Amino acid sequence: MPQPRTDKGATVKSVRNHLSNPMDDVTALVRQALELSPQTEELARSRQALETQTLMLQSEARYRGLLEAAPDAMVVVNEVGEIVLVNVQAEKQFGYRRDELVGQQVKNIIPEGFAERLVSDGMRSAAEARTQQIDAGIELSGRRRDGSQFPIDIRLSPLEDAEGILVTAAIRDISVRKRTEGAVRQSEEHFRLIVSNVKDYAILMLDPEGFVVSWNDGAEKINGYRAEEIIGQHFSRFYTAEDISSGKPAFELEQAAQDGRSEVEGWRIRKDGSRFLANVVITALRDEKGRLRGFGKIARDITERQKSEEQLMKTVGELRRSNDDLQQFAYVSSHDLQEPLRMVSSFTQLLAKRYKGRLDSDADEFIAFAVDGCNRMQGLIQDLLSYSRAGTNGKALREISSEDALKMALTDLRGAVEQSGAVVTYDSLPAITIDETQLTQIFQNLVGNGIKYRRAESPEVHVSASKNGHEWIFSVRDNGLGIDSQYFDRIFILFQRLHGREEFEGTGIGLAICKKILERLGGRIWVESQPEKGSTFYFALPETERK
Amino acid sequence: MELIGMDAAPIEVLLVEDSPGDVRLTQEAFKDAKVHINLHVASDGAKAMAFLKHEGEYANAPRPDLILLDLNLPKKDGREVLAEIKDDPKLRSIPVVVLTTSSSEADILRSYMLHANSYITKPVDLEGFLTVVKSIDSFWLSVVKLPREVSA
Secondary structure (H helix, E strand, C coil), X not given: CCCCCCCHHHHHHHHHHHHHCHHHHHHHHHHHHHHCCCCCHHHHHHHHHHHHHHHHHHHHHHHHHHHHHCCCEEEEECCCCEEEEECHHHHHHHCXXXXXXXXXEHHHCCCCCHHHHHHHCCCCCHHHHHHXXXXXXXXXXXXXXXXXXXXXXXXXXXXXXXXXXXXXXXXXXXXXXXXXXXXXXXHHHHHHHHHHHCCCCEXXXXXXXXXXXXXXXXXXXXXXXXXXXXXXXXXXXXXCHHHHHCCHHHHHHHHHHHHCEEEEEEEEECCCCCEEEEEEEEEEEECCCCCEEEEEEEEEECHHHHHHHHHHHHHHHHHHHHHHHHHHHHHHHHHHHHHHHHHHHHHHHHHHHHHCCCCCHHHHHHHHHHHHHHHHHHHHHHHHHHHHHCCCCCCCCEEEEHHHHHHHHHHHCHHHHHHHCCEEEECCCCEEEECHHXXXXXXXXXXXXXXXXXXXXXXXXXXXXXXXXXXXXXXXXECCCCCCHHHCCHHHCCCCCCCCCCCCCCCCCHHHHHHHHHHHCCCEEEEEEECCCEEEEEEEEECCCCC | CCCCCCCCCCEEEEEECCCHHHHHHHHHHHCCCCCCEEXXXXXXXXXXXXXXXXXXXXXXXXXXXXXXXCCCCCCCXXXXXXHHHHHCCCCCCCCEEEEECCCCHHHHHXXXXXXXXXXXXXXXXXXXXXXXXXXXXXXXXXXXXXXXXXXX
């Protein structure tokens, strides 16, 4: 080696000069050598030296070619941290031209870590350095010419040169990787935070044998154990003694391992020994090769929910019972009341029949009142019976023509129609699903009312129907007395009447029955009316779902 | 047991009815009957069967031409009485008219399944009741030809 190792600056300069355009230099030197006469020792030595140098330069040129082909930025640094060689990637990454980089301190483009390392490692032998940094990339920060910093991954490899040890740094811009890593880390962090902060669910992980690996706040809240008390313990301790002896914990894990998931509800034990009803989902966790890595377990305390469900069921049961009782009561009482009433009524009527005019006029009057009272009472009881039966005949509903039902009602109303001279008209009416008798009953009541509560002129009643979304709305319009709006609700209540018995007969049952029938079918009934201008009764029935 | 009728060839009717009021009303209604009727009354199901089988105090009871049977009776109810009559070869040819306050479809169906000859719901008003009894009189006791006693 011709260059003395002492003058580091010179070495750098010479390398730099040679490398600035190596092929030109080589050519020049060779030409020079050929021109010289190899006569003297001196000259022979010179030629040898020149040949050596030529080989070196050729090797350097190959090295140079390799550097340029490398995908990473390559920076060659000498022992004192000066950049001696860079490739085109280094120019791109750091934003300097080649001639600006060479000769600079590496500290200028890698502010921290790199230069210090060179010093601390003291540039030991290549072998030493090599063992130290065989494949460990170090993450540092690079600085571009414009001062902006970016994360880099550096791999150092020492290179024993004629001028000493040089270090080649392969530098990779890892901004994208860092950002991805950051995002992944953040997402993992968020996920961890969510899991650990969830209070209403116990979320824990078990290893494949069922030992607790992780434990969140919810698990502590529900089971009572702190994480440090339970991690490493077997999860069967949450089960009741009976469940443990019947092998339930193992069975549930097997189930999850087999089906991927198992969901159960059962009693579990808290740290303090108290029991709670849990809904537990165990999910088998497998790696990409399908090996069982453990189980995720999510549990919820459903004791309260269960309690309120039971309470609800109990209340529903009581309600149903009391409703049945009421129904039964209405039926039985009206039926049983009818028997003694029939006796009173029959015998007062027999009295009236046999003894009218044979006692005095007071007696006739008293008997007449008794007979009238009995008749009304019987009417009320009959109505009460029909009301209690309304909508409860339990027949399977089928689609019928509502027009036919109206015609049937009109047949029943024939007497009233003829007597009053009423004109009843109707539009084409749809087919709907309802018990035909009940619809007939509704029409009979509504049309009957339209005829009954009439003004001086002859009554006109019109029936029509229209579709409104998923329901049919029927209307029964009359030109009768009309109703004051303050009574719009009252008229649908059982036995509520707006007129005295002397004006219009009836018990006030008709509209109450219509309302009961319709409400049982999910429908409704209402009225629009003005006194002296007539009324329109509407009823809505949900359209039947077609299969 | 009461006897109503005044002619030499009376028609024997057994009324099985626990309500004295109804018994009386039936008697009143039959007063206007076109034929002479001997109306016998049994106030419960057990007595009705004893009457039909001539047991105890009914040893000399006549075989009725028609039975009017209430369904809701003490001791043995009308449905059992009906079943026993229609199960007995000696008695099953006697027409049984169920006369009851019940208008329940289950009772109606069951009565006919047990071979009741007709089913009538008692009307709640007097006129209706009188009409029904008159109809029984004119149909079962006048229009219809009844069988003679069979000795099976």
